[in-house]
Amino acid sequence: MKTPSRLVPLIHADLIDEVVGQLQSGKEAEVYVVRCGDQYRCAKVYKEATHRSFKQKTQYTEGRGVRNSRRSRAMESNTRYGRKERESEWQNTEVEALSLLAAAGVRVPQTFGYYEGVLVLQMITDADGNPAPRLDDVALMGEQAREYHLLLVREAVLMLCAGLIHGDLSEFNVLLSQDGPVIIDLPQAVQATANNAFAIFERDLVHLSAFFGRFAPEVVATDYAKEIWKLYKSGKLRPDTVLTGRFEQSAKKADLKGVLSEIADARDEEMERRGFKK
Ligand SMILES: Nc1ncnc2c1ncn2[C@@H]1O[C@H](COP(=O)(O)OP(=O)(O)OP(=O)(O)O)[C@@H](O)[C@H]1O
Ligand SMILES: [Mg+2]
Numbered sequence: 001m002k003t004p005s006r007l008v009p010l011i012h013a014d015l016i017d018e019v020v021g022q023l024q025s026g027k028e029a030e031v032y033v034v035r036c037g038d039q040y041r042c043a044k045v046y047k048e049a050t051h052r053s054f055k056q057k058t059q060y061t062e063g064r065g066v067r068n069s070r071r072s073r074a075m076e077s078n079t080r081y082g083r084k085e086r087e088s089e090w091q092n093t094e095v096e097a098l099s100l101l102a103a104a105g106v107r108v109p110q111t112f113g114y115y116e117g118v119l120v121l122q123m124i125t126d127a128d129g130n131p132a133p134r135l136d137d138v139a140l141m142g143e144q145a146r147e148y149h150l151l152l153v154r155e156a157v158l159m160l161c162a163g164l165i166h167g168d169l170s171e172f173n174v175l176l177s178q179d180g181p182v183i184i185d186l187p188q189a190v191q192a193t194a195n196n197a198f199a200i201f202e203r204d205l206v207h208l209s210a211f212f213g214r215f216a217p218e219v220v221a222t223d224y225a226k227e228i229w230k231l232y233k234s235g236k237l238r239p240d241t242v243l244t245g246r247f248e249q250s251a252k253k254a255d256l257k258g259v260l261s262e263i264a265d266a267r268d269e270e271m272e273r274r275g276f277k278k
Contacts, residue, residue, distance in 0.1 A: 028187060
């Protein structure tokens with residue numbers, strides 16, 4: 001295809017040899033299949049910040065700590081400089097998150113460089129070597145749904161151990177490669193130390209359980225988020241920590257009276273069934 005103008009600098013810089021086709025134009029980026037030597041890769045071309053929706057921008061600034069205060073003031077302002085800073089911060093978040101997570105062993109695509117607002121990525125493929133489908137595009141058997149759900153919960157744990165939360169984890173941002181799910185799309189990743197981090201983490205896990213619950217209804221009843229967060233907060237979370245998917249409220253909060261009266265009712269019922277009167 002004719003080389004899109006945003007990809008021309010990468011051809012000149014020898015980062016890519018040819019643009020093969022366009023995969024998708026999403027909310028934040030356009031993704032192209034490119035050829036680099038004898039390999040196919042993906043080139044993610046970020047749209048300018050002005051083209052993104054307001055909701056995404058606030059969600060992103062919410063959880064992101066910007067250290068340099070001059071820059072953070074600039075990013076809040078609506079000047080040209082402010083907009084530019086916001087934009088590059090957003091784009092760099094994904095590059096930084098992907099390398100940090102790859103190093104931590106999270107199933108994410110390998111990065112091959114970031115140049116002029118374009119990220120070159122490993123192309124995730126299916127068994128035929130075509131770009132992998134998103135989870136949303138596939139139907140799963142119950143067993144597979146339970147397996148992938150657990151795998152992705154463990155990936156979320158691994159990310160948290162590396163200090164990050166995806167922030168937009170769902171069936172739309174997980175690709176199903178020939179060797180299982182791979183997580184993509186991280187420009188909104190938030191630090192696990194951010195104020196609203198738990199709410200974002202819990203939302204990610206609820207999206208996952210709601211999706212997999214379509215194929216394995218019992219998945220909906222799991223509650224990994226609170227269990228994982230409690231371990232994380234107390235410094236006990238490890239990549240291989242055993243999880244139950246249940247969260248027990250602390251004894252203080254438990255409704256002991258209610259539980260006892262339910263037990264008593266059950267006993268009364270049973271006695272009645274056996275012919276004893278109260
Ligand atoms: N590394 C990759 N390998 C294969 N396909 C990819 C890769 N990265 C992205 N894609 C494809 O491009 C689509 C958009 O990518 P991504 O989710 O990163 O961008 P986005 O702008 O957030 O898009 P959306 O708004 O659809 O979420 C993905 O849904 C996927 O189909
Ligand atoms: Mg996406």
